[in-house]
Amino acid sequence: MCVVVAGNDEHLGQEVVSSIRAEMGSDRAHFLPLDLASLASVRGFARDFRALGLPLHLLVNNAGVMLEPRAETEDGFERHLGVNFLGHFLLTLLLLPALRESGAEGRGSRVVTVGSATHYVGTVDMADLHGRHAYSPYAAYAQSKLALALFTLQLQRILDARGDPVTSNMADPGVVDTELYRHAGWVLRMVKRFLGWLVFKSPEEGAWTLVYAAAAPELEGVGGRYLRDEAEAEPLGTARDQELQRRLWAEGLRLTGAGGEDSDGVAW
Numbered sequence: 272m273c274v275v276v277a278g279n280d281e282h283l284g285q286e287v288v289s290s291i292r293a294e295m296g297s298d299r300a301h302f303l304p305l306d307l308a309s310l311a312s313v314r315g316f317a318r319d320f321r322a323l324g325l326p327l328h329l330l331v332n333n334a335g336v337m338l339e340p341r342a343e344t345e346d347g348f349e350r351h352l353g354v355n356f357l358g359h360f361l362l363t364l365l366l367l368p369a370l371r372e373s374g375a376e377g378r379g380s381r382v383v384t385v386g387s388a389t390h391y392v393g394t395v396d397m398a399d400l401h402g403r404h405a406y407s408p409y410a411a412y413a414q415s416k417l418a419l420a421l422f423t424l425q426l427q428r429i430l431d432a433r434g435d436p437v438t439s440n441m442a443d444p445g446v447v448d449t450e451l452y453r454h455a456g457w458v459l460r461m462v463k464r465f466l467g468w469l470v471f472k473s474p475e476e477g478a479w480t481l482v483y484a485a486a487a488p489e490l491e492g493v494g495g496r497y498l499r500d501e502a503e504a505e506p507l508g509t510a511r512d513q514e515l516q517r518r519l520w521a522e523g524l525r526l527t528g529a530g531g532e533d534s535d536g537v538a539w
Contacts, residue, residue: 272299272328272329273299273300273301273325274288274291274299274300274301275300275301275302275303275320275323275325276288276291276300276301276302276303277302277303277304277305277316277334278302278304278305278334279304279305279306279307279308279312281302281304284302284304285302287302288300288301288302301323303316303319303320304316304319305362307334307353307354307355307358307359307362308344308345308350308353308354308358309344309345309346310346310357310358310361310527310528311345313358313361313362313365314361314365316362317362317365317366320366320369321369326369326372326373327366327369327370327372327373327380328370328373328374328378328380328381329380329381329382329383329485330362330363330366330370330380330381330382330383331383331384331385331481331485332359332362332363332382332383332384332385332419333385333481334354334355334358334359335354335355335385335415336350336351336354336355336412337351337412338408338409338412339351339408339411340408341402341406341408341411343401346526347401348401348526349400349401349402349403349406349411351408351411351412351414351415352400352401352411352414352415352418354415355412355415355416355418355419356415356418356419356422356523357523357526357527359384359419359422360422360523360527360529361523361527361529363382363426364527364529365529367437370382370435370437371435371436371437374435374436374437375436376436377491377492378436378491379436379437379438379491379492380436380437380438381437381438381439381440381484381485381490382423382426382437382438382439382440383440383441383442383481383484383485384419384422384423384439384440384441384442385419385441385442385443385444385481386416386419386420386423386441386442386443386497386506387412387416387443388443388445388499389412389413389416390413390416390417390419390420390506390507390510391506391507392413393410393413393414393415393416393417393418393507393509394410394413394414394417394509395414395417395418395421395509395515395519396414397515397518397519397522400414400522417507417509417510418519419441420441420497420506420507420510421509421510421512421515421516421519421520422516422519422520422523423439423440423441423495423497424439424495424506424510424511424516425513425516425517425519425520426439427439427440427494427495428495428513428516430494431494431495437494438490438492438493438494438495439494439495440484440490440493440494440495440496440497440498441484441496441497441498441506442480442481442483442484442498442499443480443497443498443499443504444477444478444479444480444481445476445477445480445499445500446471479501480498480499480500480501483498483501484498497510
């Protein structure tokens with residue numbers, strides 16, 4: 272594959288691209304700046320990607336923040352909701368025309384959204400999505416991951432209704448030893464520091480389920496699945512609430528302004 276790495280740190284992004292190019296022995300890797308905490312940046316990335324003239328067979332929605340003190344994005348969204356959910360929501364809709372155009376019968380395009388078991392304890396508070404009245408970093412993170420599960424399943428329902436050659440699945444990497452835990456409580460940080468090698472997956476191991484969702488032949492044409500440890504699992508029952516899926520989708524359109532993106536080929 273030709274790989275496009277998106278990130279908000281150009282120096283690290285270019286390092287990753289250089290590593291991929293060296294391993295592949297070709298220049299089929301690129302970096303494009305993307306800050307999911309900024310809707311303007313998301314739209315800019317979509318324009319930059321289209322300018323490359325590349326097909327798009329796979330979109331992995333991988334970015335995220337976790338357990339941060341309450342703060343807002345430049346667009347006024349609570350950061351867990353804004354980065355983890357709304358940024359990926361808009362990004363996916365803007366890139367969906369390219370995914371549709373690149374997919375074909377027997378070789379569909381795929382959207383893989385990174386989930387978390389934390390969604391099992393999450394709730395979506397439609398009356399206070401941004402935690403302005405009451406805030407807990409744990410609840411905010413869990414809400415954002417449940418929102419992604421609802422989004423993944425609603426997206427698949429829409430793709431099915433349209434007959435698009437695109438699938439939408441969620442991949443749970445498990446508990447992985449990364450810097451995502453820097454805002455966690457001191458007990459969890461100590462466990463990670465001294466026992467991480469024993470109880471946490473390595474980043475490579477954490478990527479296995481994502482790669483499975485992205486490339487496994489047996490998942491051709493299969494969407495609407497929650498995957499964990501390279502196998503299908505059952506998400507929280509709330510994730511299958513179609514009324515909540517529709518309400519959250521409508522709110523996502525309103526907050527991101529994606530309903531007005533018809534000029535980019537997205538019509539809902």
